[in-house]
Amino acid sequence: MNFLKIKLLVIALVVFASSSAFAALSYDVTVNTSAVSGTSGYMYLQYGGLNGADSTATVTNFSMTGNSAALGPIDSINVINNSTVTGTLLGSLGLGFVNTGGFAVYDYNRAITLGDSIHFTVSFNLATGGTDGGSSTFSLGLFRDATGGSPLYNITDPSIPGTVALINLFNDGTTTAQSLDSSTEVTPTPIPAAAWLLGSGLMGLAGIRRRKA
Numbered sequence: 001m002n003f004l005k006i007k008l009l010v011i012a013l014v015v016f017a018s019s020s021a022f023a024a025l026s027y028d029v030t031v032n033t034s035a036v037s038g039t040s041g042y043m044y045l046q047y048g049g050l051n052g053a054d055s056t057a058t059v060t061n062f063s064m065t066g067n068s069a070a071l072g073p074i075d076s077i078n079v080i081n082n083s084t085v086t087g088t089l090l091g092s093l094g095l096g097f098v099n100t101g102g103f104a105v106y107d108y109n110r111a112i113t114l115g116d117s118i119h120f121t122v123s124f125n126l127a128t129g130g131t132d133g134g135s136s137t138f139s140l141g142l143f144r145d146a147t148g149g150s151p152l153y154n155i156t157d158p159s160i161p162g163t164v165a166l167i168n169l170f171n172d173g174t175t176t177a178q179s180l181d182s183s184t185e186v187t188p189t190p191i192p193a194a195a196w197l198l199g200s201g202l203m204g205l206a207g208i209r210r211r212k213a
Contacts, residue, residue, distance in 0.1 A: 026123040026189040027177055029140060029165050033114040035183070038068040041152050042075065043112045044141040044162070047097035048105030053130025053171045057138045058087075058123050060094035066115020075109040078146040082107060099136050109146060121189060122167065130171035140165040140184075153181045 047057045064071075071089070076082060084098035085108050097106050122138055141162040144150040151162030157180055164184040167177040177186045 025126070025169070025173075025175060026121060027167055027175075028121050028185075028187050028189055029119065030185045031118040031140070031142070031164055031181075032116070032183045033118055033142075034066070034116045036114050036152055037066055037116055038114065039144070039152065040072075040111070040113050041142060041144045042078075042109055042146050042148075043118070044107065044109050044139075044143060044148060045095070045097075046080075046105060046107040046139045046141070047136065048099055048103075048107075049134065049136035049169075050103055051131040051134030051171075052099050052101060052104075052136035052169070053134060054101045054127040055099050055136055055169060056125045057097040057099070057136075057169075058094045058125075059089065059096075060121050060123065062089050062094075062118075062120040064112075064115050064119075065117045068113055069115025070113040072111025072113065075111065075146050078148075079107045079109050080105045097138070101130065111146075112142075114142075114152075123189075124167075124169045124175070126169060126171070126173055132171065134171040136169045138167045138169070139163050153183065 045059065081104065084100065084106050086096045086098070087093050089095045089108075089110070095108060097108075099106065124138075139160075141148065141160075142152040142164060143162045144152055148162060153162065153164055157163075160180070164181045165177075165179055165186050167175060167186065169175050177188070179186045
């Protein structure tokens, strides 16, 4: 096998590997809020963990549907630590959470009037290293009050009332995701079509080269 053929195969494998990593590190979150449409409350976004490696979580493509849907002011009082939360929820760059490692929690709390649905994409970027077994967790909670004492949803896990979605980012780069209420869907974002086409094209080119050899 000549050098060019090996190079093409390596590039193709890297493309597919990076595409898979991209898909696993980005999730779409959708909450059907039609049952509580018109209700005023608070949306609580939180990111942090136990011995998590340095990482970021970025919320983009945020939208709400329904005539009553509206965002209110940001609550900077009833939060644990918003020191590394950057950007804006509706801005083009999104809302970013920076976890500087170790044990830390960073959060964003905002008044909201619910409509028919809430949707956003959350993407993760993980630095290399970190303690074995460590992880960081992103969560979405919906409450009637700013302090989180009155959840809007009855969830399956009573230890974290009000939380409807959890996404765990482990230090080895793997992720797990779960919805904690029937109203909520958490799904990996699709692999970009361009990545599949590039990877398959490179593999096909390598095959053509082999037949000619």
